[in-house]
Amino acid sequence: xxxxxxxxxxxxxxxxxxxxxxxQLPKKEGKQWTIKVGRxxxxxxxxxxxxxxxxxxxxxxxxxxKAFSLVPSNDVVELKEKLKDLNSGENNKEIxxxxxxxxxxxxxxxxxxxxxxxxxxxxxQLVENSKTFQIKTEFSQEKYLSKKExxxxxWVEILKPNIRxxxxxxxxxxxxxxxNLRPDTLAMIMSLANIKSNGKFGVFDGGCQGLVTAAILDRxxxxxxxxxxxxxxxxxxxxxxxxxxxxxxxxxxxNANLHKVKESLKKEENGDGDEVPAAKIxxxxxxxxxxxxxxxLDGLVVLCRRPNAIxxxxxxxxxxxxxxxxxxxxxxxxCETYTDFRECNLAVNLKLTEAWFRxxxxxxxxxxxxxxxxxxxxxxxxxxxxxx
Amino acid sequence: xxFAKTKHAVEEGDTVIIYVNPQAMYAIQVKPLIATKKGDMVxxxxxxxxxxxxxxxxxxxxxxxxxxxxxxxxxxxxxxxxLWTLNLLHRTQILYTPDISLIVMQLDLKAGSIVxxxxxxxxxxxxxxxxxxxxxxxxxxxxxxxQRVEIVxxxxxxxxxxxxxxxxxxxxxxxxxxxxxxxxxxFLDLPNPWLAISHAVKALKNSGGRICTFxxxxxxxxxxxxxxxxxxxxxxxxMECLQREFQVxxxxxxxxxxxxxxxxxxxxxxxxxxxxxxxxxFRALLPALQMAGHTGYLTFATWPRQxxxxx
Numbered sequence: 001x002x003x004x005x006x007x008x009x010x011x012x013x014x015x016x017x018x019x020x021x022x023x024q025l026p027k028k029e030g031k032q033w034t035i036k037v038g039r040x041x042x043x044x045x046x047x048x049x050x051x052x053x054x055x056x057x058x059x060x061x062x063x064x065x066k067a068f069s070l071v072p073s074n075d076v077v078e079l080k081e082k083l084k085d086l087n088s089g090e091n092n093k094e095i096x097x098x099x100x101x102x103x104x105x106x107x108x109x110x111x112x113x114x115x116x117x118x119x120x121x122x123x124x125q126l127v128e129n130s131k132t133f134q135i136k137t138e139f140s141q142e143k144y145l146s147k148k149e150x151x152x153x154x155w156v157e158i159l160k161p162n163i164r165x166x167x168x169x170x171x172x173x174x175x176x177x178x179x180n181l182r183p184d185t186l187a188m189i190m191s192l193a194n195i196k197s198n199g200k201f202g203v204f205d206g207g208c209q210g211l212v213t214a215a216i217l218d219r220x221x222x223x224x225x226x227x228x229x230x231x232x233x234x235x236x237x238x239x240x241x242x243x244x245x246x247x248x249x250x251x252x253x254x255n256a257n258l259h260k261v262k263e264s265l266k267k268e269e270n271g272d273g274d275e276v277p278a279a280k281i282x283x284x285x286x287x288x289x290x291x292x293x294x295x296x297l298d299g300l301v302v303l304c305r306r307p308n309a310i311x312x313x314x315x316x317x318x319x320x321x322x323x324x325x326x327x328x329x330x331x332x333x334x335c336e337t338y339t340d341f342r343e344c345n346l347a348v349n350l351k352l353t354e355a356w357f358r359x360x361x362x363x364x365x366x367x368x369x370x371x372x373x374x375x376x377x378x379x380x381x382x383x384x385x386x387x388x
Numbered sequence: 389x390x391f392a393k394t395k396h397a398v399e400e401g402d403t404v405i406i407y408v409n410p411q412a413m414y415a416i417q418v419k420p421l422i423a424t425k426k427g428d429m430v431x432x433x434x435x436x437x438x439x440x441x442x443x444x445x446x447x448x449x450x451x452x453x454x455x456x457x458x459x460x461x462x463x464x465x466x467x468x469x470x471l472w473t474l475n476l477l478h479r480t481q482i483l484y485t486p487d488i489s490l491i492v493m494q495l496d497l498k499a500g501s502i503v504x505x506x507x508x509x510x511x512x513x514x515x516x517x518x519x520x521x522x523x524x525x526x527x528x529x530x531x532x533x534x535q536r537v538e539i540v541x542x543x544x545x546x547x548x549x550x551x552x553x554x555x556x557x558x559x560x561x562x563x564x565x566x567x568x569x570x571x572x573x574x575f576l577d578l579p580n581p582w583l584a585i586s587h588a589v590k591a592l593k594n595s596g597g598r599i600c601t602f603x604x605x606x607x608x609x610x611x612x613x614x615x616x617x618x619x620x621x622x623x624x625x626x627m628e629c630l631q632r633e634f635q636v637x638x639x640x641x642x643x644x645x646x647x648x649x650x651x652x653x654x655x656x657x658x659x660x661x662x663x664x665x666x667x668x669x670f671r672a673l674l675p676a677l678q679m680a681g682h683t684g685y686l687t688f689a690t691w692p693r694q695x696x697x698x699x
Contacts, residue, residue, distance in 0.1 A: 053693060074695055162496055184490055184629050191489035194468045196519045197499045199394060219520060221499035298394050319396070320452020321466040331634070331673050338636045339671065348407050348463050352634045352673070355486065360626040360685065362613040367606060379634075384407075386463050387453050 003244065006047050006158060011242040013159040013169065014044070017150045020169050022161070022242060034067045038151055039113075041067040052160045059116055076155045079123055079145040086127070089135035101132040119152035139366060161242050163215045170209060170239065178208045179303060180329040182377025184357040190215060192382040193299040194323040197223035202256075202297045202317055204229040206304025209238040213253070214245075216301075222248045227256045227292055229314065256292045264291060292317065300324040307337050307381075315346060318385045326381040334381045347383035354379050391467055391515070392522070392548035398446045398464070403547055405465040405475065406455065408436060415467065415475040417546060420444040436462065467547075469515040476543075479536050482512040483577070486631045487602065487683055492520050494688045495573040495598045500524040504567060504574045504591050506560040506584065507531040511540040513575070518552045526552060528567060532559040560584045567591040576601045581608065582615035589619060589691065596693040604684040612687055621689035628685055634673045641668040 006012055009027040013020055016037050023044060026033050033045040040057065046069035047055055056073035089095075104112075104126060112122050126148065127133050133141065159165060167183040175182075189212060195201065197220045203213045205228070216226050217240070228235060235255065243249075297318045302311045302325070311326045318324055324347070328334045334352055341347050355377050359370045391403065398404055398418055406414045414434070420443075422432040432443040438460025449455060451466040465471060470485050483491075491513065497503065497520040508514060508531040517527050531537050537557045544550050558565070561580055564587030574588040574597070581601040588599055599621065603609045609626055616624050 051693070164494060164496055167493075183493070184486075187489040187493035188486065188631075190493060191470060191485055191516065194470070194519075197523055215493075219498050221524070223499055223523065319394075320450060321464075322452070323468065335636045335671050335673055342636075348465070349410060349413075351410075352636060354632045354634070356630040356632055358628055360609075360628070362610055362624075362626045362687070364610070364614065367610055384465055385452060386465075387450075 003246070004051055004160070006050055006052060008048065010244045011161050012044075012047075012052070013157075013161050013165050014042075015157040015159060016153055016155070017146075019150065020165070020172075022166075022169060024242075037156060042156070043067040043069045046070045047158055050158075052158050055156055055158055057119070057154050057156065070156070070158070073155060077120065079120060079149055080142045082120065083124070083127060083141075083145065086141070087134040088138045088141055091137060092140070094135060095132050101130050102126065103129040103131070119149075119154040123148045123152050161244065163211075163218050163243075166214070166239050166242055167211060170211060176329070178211055179206070179305065179327070180376065180378045181208050181211060181303065181327060182355065182357065182374055185327070185355045185377040185380065186211065186215060188353075188355055188380060189301055189325045189327060190219065192323060192380065193301050193325045195219050195299060197221070199298040200225045200227070200296060201299045201301070202227040202229050202292075202314065203300075204302045204304065204310065204314055205236040206302075206306075208236060208303045210236040210240040212301050212303060213237075214239040214243050217245060217249055217253060218243060220252060222251050224252050225254060226252045227254050227297070227317075229256050229258055229317075231258050254292075261292050265294065295319050298322050302326045303328075305329060305333070307333055308340070311337050311381075312340060312344070312346070315341075315385055320385055320387045322385045324383055324385060327378055328381075329378045331379045334379050338381055341381075341383065345388040346385065348386050350381065350383040352379065352381050391469075391472075391519075392552075394466065395451065397448055397450050400444075400447050401546070403467050403472075404446060404451075405467055405471045406434070406436070406441065406462050407465050408438065408462040412437065413465075413471065413475055415472065416443055416446075418443055418446050436460075438462070469512075469519050472515050473512045476510055476512060478510055479539060480507075480509040482510045483602065484512070484680075484683065486629050487686065488513050488516045490627070490629050490686060491575060491600055491602075492516055494686070495575065495600055497521055497573060498525075501572045502570055502593075503527045504565050504571045504588070505529040505577075506558075506565070506575070507533075507577055508536060508540050508555060509577065510536070511543055513577075514540065514544075514553065515547075515549075517575075518549050522549075522552050526554070528565065528571070529553060529555050530558040530560050530565060531555070532557065560587060563587075565591045569594050571597055573598045573600070575599075579608070580611075582611045585612070585615045585619055592691045594694040594697045597691045599689050599691060601687045602684045603687070604682075606685065609685040609687055616687070616689045620692070622692050624687065624689040626685050626687045628682070630680055630683070632679055633676050635676070637672050637674055639670055639672045641670075644668070 008025050008029050011024045013022055014037060023035050035042055035044045050072050054073050054076060055070040057068035058071045060069045167186050170178045171182055195216050201216055205213060213226060213228055294316050300314055300318050302314055307326045307328050315324055326337060338352050341350060358373050361368055361370055400418055403415055403417050406416055416434055419432055421429040424430055434441045434443050436457050439458030441457050449464055451464055453464060454461045455464040473485060501521045502525055503517050508529040514529055534557050537555050541555045544553050561583035568590055571591045574591060576584055601612050613624055
């Protein structure tokens with residue numbers, strides 16, 4: 001099964017220009033699956049069996065379905081290239097934005113859609129029916145066409161989900177669904193927790209949809225252990241599912257209900273653990289999962305809105321000189337945790353940080369930071385556990 | 389040795405971190421003897437503000453525990469790429485953890501990735517790349533400065549990482565990487581990265597890959613983006629990241645009498661916290677007064693799967 005092909009039951013990311021959406025293909029082979037890309041209906045199942053990549057929205061003449069089907073394509077034509085021979089102006093001195101430049105009405109455009117015009121043809125119509133297009137500057141025309149392509153581009157990318165795309169996607173959809181964990185903050189967590197293959201890591205995910213667990217599983221590719229630490233039965237796992245992990249890639253993932261871990265540790269303490277039934281001794285071999293013990297983890301990540309009591313307890317799972325990262329969307333709880341750790345001499349190199357992040361538009365004669373930026377991406381308390 | 393594998397106790401030859409406080413940390417290689425400037429071998433004794441440490445006595449000591457100096461103590465820490473970045477000997481300007489972590493994530497690095505890096509510099513980023521791609525990946529790193537290549541090669545060996553990395557002396561812009569259809573990712577930290585784009589394309593896998601360039605100046609970034617567009621790279625994004633650090637301090641506000649005023653006739657004398665010290669105390673999150681404001685612009689792009697590749 002080649003994972004570079006679009007397969008049933010797998011997740012894919014569908015991207016048109018800057019718009020992205022996450023979809024799961026039907027489990028059952030042969031079932032049609034239609035999705036919405038902007039205002040267009042697209043038959044996603046028409047891409048099954050093809051490699052991920054660029055697809056063109058095509059009308060199937062035989063199939064009178066309203067949905068576009070997807071055809072692999074390498075001939076992406078940018079509208080600014082197609083329409084570059086038109087006139088352009090010097091500046092916006094004569095242009096007045098009264099909302100009346102475009103002579104086509106909403107209904108006219110809908111009719112053109114209904115007639116089966118391609119996206120490029122619709123935009124050409126919009127340009128021809130614009131009173132101001134040919135007096136706009138070249139840069140202004142490019143910007144106008146780019147904006148139209150967001151809605152009308154005939155090409156989409158069908159992408160294999162990876163952590164970089166999913167982190168950006170989930171954060172842009174609804175930041176608080178992942179506790180406002182911005183992608184660059186996620187990148188810092190991966191470094192500060194010293195995530196590496198053949199290590200033992202623990203993640204307490206208090207509402208990040210499994211994003212960090214998925215990122216660790218992706219980084220270690222089957223080498224090592226990732227304990228999913230939970231108090232309640234409900235596991236955060238949406239991102240883990242979206243990654244289409246293979247059984248080998250999922251092998252490191254182990255669930256640990258902290259209440260049960262507490263019980264088994266108590267049993268060991270009371271000497272109950274010594275009485276192992278004969279049948280169980282035979283079963284213990286190298287492949288048997290090692291139970292989670294205090295002082296055993298190389299790295300720990302805690303993600304929650306109220307890290308206070310739980311973070312201090314979970315750090316007991318870390319080995320001495322182990323790295324921990326506590327992430328919280330709010331700074332005040334982390335102040336408490338910072339003070340607590342300081343007073344108890346639990347850790348060294350304690351740092352409370354926030355990541356600052358900005359994108360830049362780099363175009364000839366038009367380079368500047370992007371106009372919008374993220375105001376916050378959560379806070380991190382990181383440190384190294386010590387035995388004082 | 390201890391970079392490659394997590395250990396609980398120190399063995400001879402390991403590089404360890406001695407931690408005194410956040411501003412005083414030292415990377416030490418545990419050897420019984422050390423060479424003086426003249427080349428004589430003497431007992432390896434490390435001096436700190438709290439006294440001397442006989443380095444050989446670290447053998448067998450446990451990581452994460454205290455270590456004694458003649459007039460005080462510190463902590464013995466397991467090395468990590470982050471601690472190495474803060475304590476390595478600078479031969480060039482280096483990259484720090486915020487940029488490094490963004491690079492590793494945006495290049496989609498994972499165990500098994502093959503990476504090309506130029507220039508190696510002081511090996512700060514190299515250590516983080518190796519951590520991400522081990523045990524099945526490989527880093528090909530290049531620097532045009534012979535001595536820097538020699539120093540970093542020795543460091544990789546000292547740290548037990550030599551199986552994961554090949555360091556070579558090479559002028560990437562002129563001579564390329566001598567690699568074809570090999571790399572999942574290419575990282576360029578050069579004065580003129582646009583001159584190495586064609587070489588990067590040759591080194592990248594025909595099935596696709598990622599590229600990153602790091603440039604302090606916007607002009608370099610502009611030239612690089614133009615070259616990337618012309619060559620056929622997709623999803624070109626330029627970004628920058630910084631880290632803001634906070635102190636947590638208990639603040640006591642001055643006595644309210646200094647600020648006791650009201651436009652109304654009667655002055656409210658019974659306001660909460662009036663004169664009481666407890667009401668004037670709060671825990672503050674204080675950003676540092678000075679912070680790093682710029683390191684460089686990071687440009688990432690995707691080299692798409694070439695049509696010559698059949699799946």
